[in-house]
Amino acid sequence: MLAFFAAALLPALYWDQGLSTANAVKQAGVERLFVPADQVPAWKSQGFEAQAFDGAKFVKLPAPGVEYKMDVAAATSLPWVDANGWRFARNGNRAYYYDAPWRKAALAAAEAYANGVTAVIHPDARDLARFGTMLAFLKSIDGTDLPAMANIGILDDGSEETGEVLNLMARRNLLFRVVPAPDPSLDLNVQIGSPDFPKEEAADPFAFATLVRRKLTDEKRLLRLYGSDVVLGRLNGDAAHARVHLINYGGGKVDGLRVRVRGEYAHGTLAAFGVQNAALADYAVSDGGTEFTIPTMDVYAVVDLRK
């Protein structure tokens, strides 16, 4: 299985609709796929690079998206974003599987790619073409791997409680990584149960994430998003470059998203899924930060910055 993914960490398709759909799969631009074990020879005979799907080898993920839970996170009526970024941060580089309901396959693919994880996506049959379009988009932007950027370290005890804290931090674009011990190179280290982060505070993960944000301060945040409650960001980079991944969980287009990245980058380029000739607007560099606007975005956009 690992060899199958070796070319790149592009999401793979699990397709169980039978060989009669081979033309549709080809038209979607998919050449490599997982299929039920008994169909492997048939798909290979049609020229596909097919491999048997074994669900036991993957960690199954909930479908990404947005829902309204008015009784949860009562401090706000904001939509509840179902995102898996925190699970990737917790579980590391394992292989994941999405059983994606209708209209979620492209989002799942973008989420997995942005987080740099190996993933297989089982789409609703109606999403095949859109999944293929997303795959082509991901290939078009694929390039040098840059390490994930984070300035918050969190000691993860593996508990459900800490998992919710990770979830809420990710939802608020507080960029963290799981560390085995406090890392002095980071701006903030979070250890639940320490004097700064009492265990009882974690009982309310929303409030806990607010506490983390307050202790970090907004000035030190690596990434800020303005103008949407349903877009989550991820940042990769080195000393001279940064790549901003923007994932829209909302299901509709987002217009005018404003982004602030800590650090001054003189140049930026935009690639936005489903948008021809996408370009950044209102680009500004000042006060130790770089800001720009994404005029319109569908499910996924990537901004490459360089100093």
Add this chain to the structure above:
Amino acid sequence: MQAAASAPAALATTLHEDLPKYRVVSRFQPSAHPGMPGPYPGKVARVHAAKCIDEQSEKVDAAVVREMMAQGMRALTGDKDVRDSWARFFTPSDVVGIKVNCSGAPRIMSTPEVVAEIVRNLGAVGVKPEKVWIYERFGNQVNTVHYDRFVPAGVNIWTAEQSRGSIAGYDPGIYVDVNFFGEEDTRSNLARLVVDPLTKIINVPNMKDHGAAGVTGCLKNIAYGSFSNVARSHSGFKTNTYSFIGTLAAVEPLRSRTVLQIMDGLRGVWHGGPFSYNRKFRFYPKEMMFGTDPVSVDRLLLDVIDSKRAAEHASSVWDRSMANVKSGWNYDDNPSINRFIREPGHIEYASKLALGVYDIGKMQVRKIEL
């Protein structure tokens, strides 16, 4: 509560010692002669006309509105010819925004006949229709009014958010940054139109109660109606309208460009505002107020709304009793129930930002009856 009603200014001062920390970002410098409070601080012309609107049909008499506006503008400026009054504020080279209020539309809004009369007067001093922009934040509200049926062809109708929640219609470089309740998006940005191409703005609010601000008049309309992401200032029973409204209104270039306040009180809402879902809370002051000082006009509005509420045996807008604050929709049926603790002190607060004169003893109010 009694103390509050009798001494609102003192109450407002004592209850708000710990204000949010605002960071104002703008590339525009303060003007030596800002539009607010403008050349007539503390001066308000009030014109009442019993025949301006029929209470049953809500049909507006445009000829009466024309006379109200003529007399009001002349009283404000002291000119004999109303064209001279308008020419004090506008020249043919100006690009003029008319900030309407449509949050209660289509039941209550800046009356189309009033807006049309403003456009006519602008035309009389040489401002062509193409250089007039009727603007508001939300397209879905403005679209219910059909201003285009009342104004000459060429007049622009613009909304910042055709798609609700999008900030594409706002200037990314002019904003107020403040964290009220831990919200993620801490910025409220100024509408792009205000920055370019407008050179002048006429503010046309209604006379309305407001569940959060106490009343919504000149200050609330120009502030919350020109910036994005302002509803975040309310959460639970608390609202930060006390300081946020004035802070936004004072941001350049909004402050400099808003040169005329025309309060449209043909209709009013004495409870449940800024909306008007319940007909029984609508009333008809049949009055318009003219000024350049939004604080003074709003100070008078406070009395209009609170007097009407008293006449209807409803709680005062100054009432801060938690017993009368409840969530849900009861507020829209019971005039003594409210969603928030109202903050009518926002008007006095704005005076401290030098946006106008709050002390009624220092105001010049000219009343005209038609």
